[in-house]
Amino acid sequence: MSVKNNYSGDYPPLFSQEPVPSSTKRQQFRADFPGSSTMSMKSDSSRNYPPLFSHEPAPPGTKRQQHRADFPGSSSMSMKSDSSRNYPPLFSHEPVPSGTTRQQRNGEFPGSSSMSMKSDSSRNYPPLFSHEPGTSGTTERKRAELLPYCASCHEVLKDSSRNSSCPQCGERSRIRDLHLQKVSDALKVTLRRRCERVTEGPEKSGNGTLLHRIYTELYIIEGQNKEFCFQHEVRQVESTCKKIPCETPISCQDIFKTLPDQQRSIRVVLTYGVAGIGKTFLVQKFTLDWAEGLENQHISAVVLLSFRELNLVRDEQYSLLELIHVFYPTLQSVTAEQLTVCHLLFIFDGLDESRFLLDFTNRKLVSDVTQKSTITELLTNLIEGNLLPSALIWITSRPAAANQIPPKCVDRMTEVRGFTNAQKEEYFRRRFRNKELSSRIISHLKTSRSLYIMCGIPVYCWITATVLEHMLTTEERAELPKTLTDMYSHFLLVQLKKKKHKYNKWKETTQQELTGADREVLLKLGRLAFEHLQKKNILFYQEDLEQCGLDVTEASVYSGVCTEIFKRESVIFQKPVYCFVHLSVQEFLAAVYMFHCYTNRKTEVLQDFLNEDISSLEDFLIRAMEKFFLIENGHLELFVRFLHGLSLKSNQRLLGGLLGQKECNTLTIQRVINNLKEIKTYDKCPNRTINIFHCLMEMNDLSVHQEIQDFLKSQNKSKKELSGIQCSGLAYMFLMSDVLDELDLVNYNTSQEGRQRLIAAVKNCRKARLHDVWLSENHCKTLTSALMSNPSHLRELHLSSINLEDSADTLFASLGQPNCRLETLRFENCSLSEISCAALVRALKSNPPYLKHVDLIGDNLQDSGMKQLCDYLESPNCRLETLRLTSTLL
Template sequence: NVVAQLIVSKLRASAQCGERSRSRAGLQTASQSSCVQTDVGLQEVLDEHKISLRRRCERVTEGSDETGSRTPLNRIYTELYITEGQSEEVHTQHEVRQLETASKMDALHDAPIRCQDIFKALPDQQRPIRVVLTNGVAGVGKTFSVQKFTLDWAEGLENQHVSVVVLLSFRELNLIRDEQYSLLELLHVFHPTLQKVTAEKLAVSQLLFIFDGLDESRLSLDFTNRKLLSDVTQKSSVSQLLTNLIQGNLLPSALVWITSRPAAANQIPPTCVDRLTEVRGFTDAQKEEYFRRRFSDEELSSRIISHMKTSRILHIMCSIPVFCWITATVLEHMLTTEQRGELPKTLTDMYSHFLLVQTKRKKNKYHKGHETSPQKLTKADRKVLLKLGRLAFEHLEKGNIMFYQEDLEQCGLDVTEASVYSGVCTEIFKRECVIFQKPVYCFVHLSIQEFLAAVYMFHCHTNRKTEVLKNFLGQKYNESSLDDFLK
């Protein structure tokens, strides 16, 4: 396969030029304590891999990468509330409703689990834990948990019985969904520091595969009509590699951790999962801690916390770290500028103000000196936001929350327009795999995507774009009034 060889050769070259200069002194002791006996050459490779993962996970971006600045993860990370199991009643609801239901539940009997302990069996559990599935609504902190777990391992602080952590996101795997790879090649492609690891070394090492964002997957995971694979050098589709790894046919001793939103979690058969956990986000105390940590101005943080508590839905939604960021963005702007008016108390108000704030920031950044009223959108702004609304709507119908350049172009958006609105639609570039420098886009939170989709549908209704409405409403189209539509 010429493409695969090209990818491997380019990644090998990039891996060799930059990673070796860094001191490994801080990692040697932890690596030597690994329970797998490794030769000196392999140990050097594994230490280099830890350095690479530490660089990848030690800094994070909150919300959108508008300024290009990245914050040390350990400085901002707040331990999330993670529990074992999940309520089926919650599982079937819309994600905002799930938060409302969860807020009413008595959580006193749900013992929290640290993300670093998810593979540790409880005293009464006889069966070893090999596959863990972690659920959580959009923006609740699943990816931050993955990064914290990986960073602690790479720094030699936790889970040192694991020899190699292989971190893979579904948004990256989507880019090669039509290609053929062996599991060994997959490791080499996405983690160039592991180029020298052979099939024989994999067989005697304790690996942990982390697959982040199952809900973002565009792979077809078929656990029934699968091709049986047991050789890490045997080529197959990425989907078949994953199903065989999860079921224990490939590397049966390897640990597997999958994160997902609840709606997509049923892609993994329950019989394949040894532990189901749920990330519930921030507790009430952690919500306050977030705002006080974010703002050095104590009066400002107190006013924001006080306002959050006056609205039940805002207080519930602030269980989600990303929504805390949205709330902080909007309320800081309203409380520290000359803008006056009632503070938002509903989700619709909050998202409307969020769009206005992001549009104002866009104007300040790209069109200084040509600013209109912060309360108003220009015709050009409305045009772009409606394009984003169309993108949001069409991909909600398909179940997609990740978009690629061709998706934007189909909705009449160019890359520049989407990037300018970075506070609403965040551009995510691959950091590790230089051959895959293909921009991937998503809205900063699922509920923002839903809000923009609703704005687009309201626009279609008021402008009598009947074809879109007919496709969406089906038989109900002729019976629907505006009041019915708004419900």
């Protein structure tokens, strides 16, 4: 099936260094938009590549131009994008052929990609009503033509925004409808101003580029990938970056439209995706198209709210009507009665950024839009349909937070995906005019599996481009980064150099030179990053900074000048909110801080984190790995990788003494490497054990990688004995390869622990055979995630001579999940208990559409189990074609 190439919506705006239009062209453009205004804004990145925006009018006859002619007073004021401060603009250095129109130029690059830009939805721009300059004539005449009301109706509307009756015709509903139309028009102007442009740089308003110019459709698929709940986001990108599923993509504008096979209407949509993948950009595009009258005009009003805004009022009580009035002054004239008859869409962006939990169990019932309550109760009642049941709800979230919304409350679950391998390369070829430079960067990335995989995240593409361009185009002769730790260390230094340059203090220095002031601020930022990484917070407020010893003015210097590391945003009430450019940057600085605490013997911090005294580097890193294994969803995975990479002297020299250099000699590093290879993981999740292999790679130990390559090339694999760490590396290689036809653990000469680690590869095979291996609950969860992944490749699962007992319950529960495509299930001599047999029957009754063959030979089912299975066979809903049993009765 052909799938639309539309992944690029989350990337930095791709500006072209076009020749500046002549003054005549500027005047012509401004004549077309007489009410437009632009405000200059200073940008960190603009010092190197000043954005040059085209002032050419759009080609005549286009739908968009015709529509925008209805808004002659529109403003081109730049709305700062939340994510745009994270992802500075990507500038093209390609010269523009003379005489080439913008439309032709865009045609040359049909796959142009763009980074996700978060909408600065918190800015409260004044409502633009029809009596403002440039709108009164056209809009009112059109409204009068479309609505054949009497003159008195219009007079009443001018004098009052309430539902007064017309003294001439007595019409009340007409006055209400005319008023709502006027408010809707004003809201569209407000949202258009807010969403039509995206910018990067400091938080004050500035110029930007049109969203329509840079936007490319994001790839959205329907369905939930439930395995995401147990994985770090880097692993999630690894799971989806190498192939595109065969599902039909859903367009942004069709997010609420039912598919042909769906029976019920779509009221609540939950869209999830990893950080930086384009979720906010998606809702911004949807909102702008509605505001410009291009799409979804059956909706009366779009209320776009971010959780970072709602965090600021989380301790206060509002009615829903008051909440809307606070965030949208344009809607202050809308009454409770009018609100209930409007066709509203509420967009709640960034659930993962919420500082309050959505409690659907203990919440108070709220059904009146004038009833005051907490923000949590307002949102839960809205989602459940108790409050404004006709309103549409759209929620975006990172995967780990998406489970706050009960599945029964969600009518559609959608996922936004990242770059495919082909699009990664396309990104870098578009990023640089110099073809040799782009080719060198792509070739270098392909030499490191971890670097190449990370480029599935749009933000990381930009981080990589920033570092490698700097290193390849300056006088620096350092070796190019080969690990994530190397890459982020260089990224930190590049941004610090930009900061010094900005303040005219920059001079040619060696990489080892970090000033004392820089070290002090970076360690404070590291403490902030670490403490909130443990709390799973990615947003910080003034009090959070102060608790870590960061002066607000000091932080502002880094946010206003070094926006790529740390940024400041102003949301509602102009309160500052702080965050790192990306979660991976927060994880890196957190690791820097924790390593510094170890080398400087800050025992209290270490004990709070690891719950015991630390005596050596080996002990420190082993305890950190154990802590990672204990975390439910593995959110410390990248943090632990960085810790191991920072133990190398090369990275410590690079960061100029920021970490300290105690005990990191060659013998110590070798002991750490040996410890990693010998870690025992009998009851650990097989997916987590792969991180041990990644930590070895971060320490530049390639021995296991080479051993695996030799094993794969050998002619007699069964005679080659594999260690546990080799099995982890082999499982990772299988996961990154094409789908395996069969994975049979009997074919691998390894220990019980080695076979357990290989179970991680079940996710990427069509047929899996597991024989004589002990499965803990964590191992069954791994099999479950393979069955529930989106897409799931597994068609046959054979388990034999395995004492599952009650551990099979978790596995059986996945059979009825919508992503499961299992056709054959064989449990031979697996000692199924009565409880497990009941769980299997429940799973079969859920009507899994693909499961046709079940084999339970040798399980010696008891009377109760046999009876339940026989009853199921006689039911009209049974879809099994084959059921093989062994019973003590036979």
